[in-house]
Amino acid sequence: MGEVSFKTSPVQQALVQSFCQNHNEAIACLQELIANQPTPSIFVLLGKIQMKAKKTKDAVESFREALKILNSSAKKLPNTIEAAEIYYLMALCYMDQVSLLQAYKAFSLAVKVYPNFPDAFYQRGLCRMQLKQARCIQDFNRALAINPKHFQAYLSRAAYYGSKGRYSKAILNCNEAIKIHPDSVRAYLYRGTLKYHNKTYKNAIDDLTKTIDLDKICILAYYNRAICYHQIKDFKKALKDYGILLLLESSKEIVLAVLINRALLYVELEDYSNALEDFKEASLSDPRNSEIYQAIGICCHRLEQFEEAVNSFTQGLKLDPFFLDAYVARGNSYMEYGHETGNTKAQKDFLKAMHLNPKCVKARICLGYNLQAFGKFQKAWNQFTVAIDIDPKCHVAYDGRAVVCLQMGDTFAAFQDINAALKLTTSAQLLTNRGVINQFMGHLNCSMKDYQQAISINPGYALAYFNAANIYFHHRQFAQASSYYSKALQLDPRNESAVLNRAITNTLLQKIEEAKEDFEKAICLCPFSAAVYFNRANLYRTLKQYELAEKDISTALSIQPNDALMYKLRADVRGKMGFSEEAIADYKQAISIQEMIDAM
Structure with a gap:
């Protein structure tokens, strides 16, 4: 038998190499062919392979060469589908290079050469969307008029209406897209997201659940469904979805968003311990975010970890020295220290916030309470009054001023202020x-x-x-x-x-x-409360358990030694116990203390 040899053409070789992802070999093969046989179809093929190889600038040059050859055979733009495709491919290259105006011009030439080109209208619509041109919707409409089954055009039109806040119309376009592709993950995902924005959370959950049924690892579907569950207060299911997202190989940005959202959910549940852990984890992913440190500080404050709260607020202020809320929050944590030094530091923070923004009502109110703690009632009253002048609808300021008025003995003014607060809320x-x-x-x-x-x-x-x-x-x-x-x-x-x-x-x-x-x-x-021991001593006295009563009243006197009533009670008890001398001494001490009080 004679030998049979199989030879392939350069075009076939290039296609095979491109299929095998050997784009450079495919390009070299076509360039060798072009050197001998330059035809528009070969240049177009070369451009397509260069596009696959991400060499869009070279691809544009190849398409231009193809157009030159086509133009040389015609006095005007060649009115062919082939020319329209070349302009279309050139425009795609420009889109990849983010040269949007050049892409727009190329798409326009494509539809001018061949007006029944739905993909060109569709892509021009996308280009116009990126250029913020409202007429993009006309291109989507034209694409759908030519091809009523254009799935992508419906989704893009839905995206346009969604971006304009016209969610109901966007949802209708998603409905049409789903009719074309009933198992489209993208269509259900986008419709679910639109329903979330339309505040129809339960319907959104249905669509997002369908998305997850179609794609078990669709990260965006789990994320959006978790947010919907959060909105309808189904916290258990929201936490489950957030947990799944952290188990999936999500991007750093998604993980950060999940940690923050889950922490906020825990805050809503008043579970500040778990919220704190999530915020701390988030701070590791985004250590330059001052608001995360603010949230950590608030959780520590709620957990009565006041020093840790102060440290966290301080870290936030290092990142953003003009963060007003951090100064106010740190001041409130200092106030919880319960001593004068803490109150002084708090006052400095409130004053710093007011220096940055004299109209910061929150800082003025906190300063008012701080001055109240120092016993400076008139100055506190002044701060609450300024806060009311800045924001006449601030019920907290009226409430604060009412308390100060009460402490200054002006009950009528206090009553007026508290009523003013109640009229607001x-x-x-x-x-x-x-x-x-x-x-x-x-x-x-x-x-x-x-x-x-x-x-x-x-x-x-x-x-x-x-x-x-x-x-x-x-x-x-x-x-x-x-x-x-x-x-x-x-x-x-x-x-x-x-x-x-x-x-x-x-x-x-x-x-x-x-x-x-x-x-x-x-x-x-409260182991150091004299009142507790005094009242229990009274109980023991009525029960005639005099030894226990004497022990308790003595403890009370060790805590509060200059109380005439306590000495009298102990004298009564000791008298019942037969300790006459001790009882007389206590009576004398009670009389002495009372005379000193009367003389003052």
Whole structure:
């Protein structure tokens, strides 16, 4: 048999090499062919392979050579599909180079040569979108008029309407795209995102869930669905999606966004420990972001880690020395130190914020409370007043000024300010504060109405229950008082005043064991409170347990040594115990202290 040889043409060789991703070999093969046989089709093929090789500038030159040959055979622009394709390919190269005006001109030549070219109209529409030209929508419309099944044109038109806030119209275009490709991940993802922006969160979740069914690792679908769950307060499912995103190989930007969003969700749940951990992790990814350090500081403040909060705010201020909120927040953390040095540092921060922006209402209000802590009530009143002048609708400023007026003894002015605050907004705190002012004015019935209204607005506001219980106690309605103290303690278990008052109430109700338990709790919460030991001593005296009573009243006197009433109680107890000399000495001491007080 004779030998048979198979020879391939240079074009076939170039196509094979290009298919195998050997673009340079394919280009060399075609360039060798062009040297002998320059034809438009070969130049177009060369340009396409150069585009695949990301050599768009060389591709443009190849397409120009093809056009030269076509133009040489015609006096005007060749009215052929081939010429339109060349202009179209040139325009794609310009788009890749971000030479948008040149791309626009090339697309325009393509549709001029061949008016029924839907892809050219579509791509020109994209080009016009990037050039911020509103007429891009006309190109998408033209593409769809030529080809009603143009999937990409529907999606791009949806993108255009979405960018203009016309979400309903954008969703309709996504619907048409889904009719063409019912299993398109992009179409469902985009429609779900549009529904999120349209605030139809449950419908958005349905589309994003469909996207995930089609593509189990679609990061954007999980991210957007998590945000939707967050919006509808389905925190458990939101946390699940955020967790999945952190397990997937997400980009650094997505991971950072997930950590911040999940931290904000934890803050909403008042889970500041987990929020703090996420913000700290976020700070490692973006160490130059001052707002993350601000968030870390706020979480530390909520967790009563005040020194850590100050350190975090300080780090944020190093990154942004003009960050007003950081100065105010750091000042508030200094205030929580509970000593004069902390208050002084806080004052400096509030003044720094006001120096940067004299109209910073938040800083003025905080400075007002700071001056109040120093006992400078008139100066505090001035700051609250300036804050009100800057923002007449700032209810916090009215509330602060009302408290200062009360401390200065001007109950009527305090009442006017708290009413002004309540006209702006109604809250349990403001109603409770008005109740306190009413108490100072002797209007106990009005006080109780305010506390009850505060409870109806916010059943979780402990202070309203506590203050209402005090009024019940004042009216000797001890059963109701005990019940309200218990409700206050359910909401705020560390309120030592509520524990002590309930202990006294239970003593009066002859609930001896409950009273003893409450006194023990009060001592655990506040071991240096003379009042706790004094009142428990009273309980032991009524039970004729004089040794325990004498021990407690002595402890109270060691904490608060110059109290005539305590000496009198111990004298009574020691008298019952038969310690006459010690009792007489205590009576004399009580009289001596009382005479000193009367003489002052």
